[in-house]
Amino acid sequence: xxxxxxxxxxxxxxxxRHPRNFGELAxxxxxxxxxxPLCGDKIKxxxxxxxxxxxxxxxxxxxxxxxxxxxxxxxxxTLKGKTVDEARALFHTFHDLxxxxxxxxxxxxxxxxxxxxxxxxxxxxxxxxxxxxxxxxALEESADAVSTE
Ligand code: ZN
Numbered sequence: 001x002x003x004x005x006x007x008x009x010x011x012x013x014x015x016x017r018h019p020r021n022f023g024e025l026a027x028x029x030x031x032x033x034x035x036x037p038l039c040g041d042k043i044k045x046x047x048x049x050x051x052x053x054x055x056x057x058x059x060x061x062x063x064x065x066x067x068x069x070x071x072x073x074x075x076x077x078t079l080k081g082k083t084v085d086e087a088r089a090l091f092h093t094f095h096d097l098x099x100x101x102x103x104x105x106x107x108x109x110x111x112x113x114x115x116x117x118x119x120x121x122x123x124x125x126x127x128x129x130x131x132x133x134x135x136x137x138a139l140e141e142s143a144d145a146v147s148t149e
Contacts, residue, residue, distance in 0.1 A: 004106075008117035015070035020077050025059040034062075034134030036126045041068035045134045053084045060131060067124050072131035074111050084139055091132045098128045 028046035035042050041064030048057040058079050060072045075094075079087050094112055096102045100119035107113070118128045 004114060005117055008114045011074065011111065011114045012066055012070040015073035016066040019060075019069055019073040021059045021073065021080070023059055023061060025057060027057075028059075030138040032134045032138035034130050034137070036064070036068065036130045038123065039065055039068065039127050041065055041127055041130050043068065043072055043131055043134050045072075045131065045138050047135070047138055049084060049139070055079050055082050055084070055087060058135075064130070065127055067118065067127040068130050071115060071128040074115070075131050075135065078110070078112055079135065087135065087139065091136050094132055095129060098125050 025046035025048065028048055030047040030049055031045065033042075033044050041062070043060055043062035043064065046059045046061075047055055050056045058076045060076055062069075062072070078090065082090065090112075093102070093109065094115065097106070097109065097112065098115050098118040100116075102116065106116060115128055118124050
């Protein structure tokens, strides 16, 4: 577990300093804003979902603590190229992970697994999950729009 903790520090620092997929996305067709009042983290997620329901591109903007920024950065890397259904499944997997409900092998989670460290700090769970809730909202909103058209 100490190896995972070192990796946790390393990934958080790295992705906070150099967030991946940060910025606007002019051609986005799904967007949502998120706010975590407990910490002051703000995020906006932009997505391009193609006709096959695949996340062709994803970017985020905002300002927040190191955990919220690093989590959003790793999330965008993870979700790019995934289908909307896969993204929803990963959202639940990630939520279980950071709330300490995941048991056994974390190997298949890839880089997301380092966020298991968040489970030791309950006040940080919302920082880590904000970007996922926001992405989920963006994807849900689109589902509503499609059904009313
Ligand atoms: Zn935070």
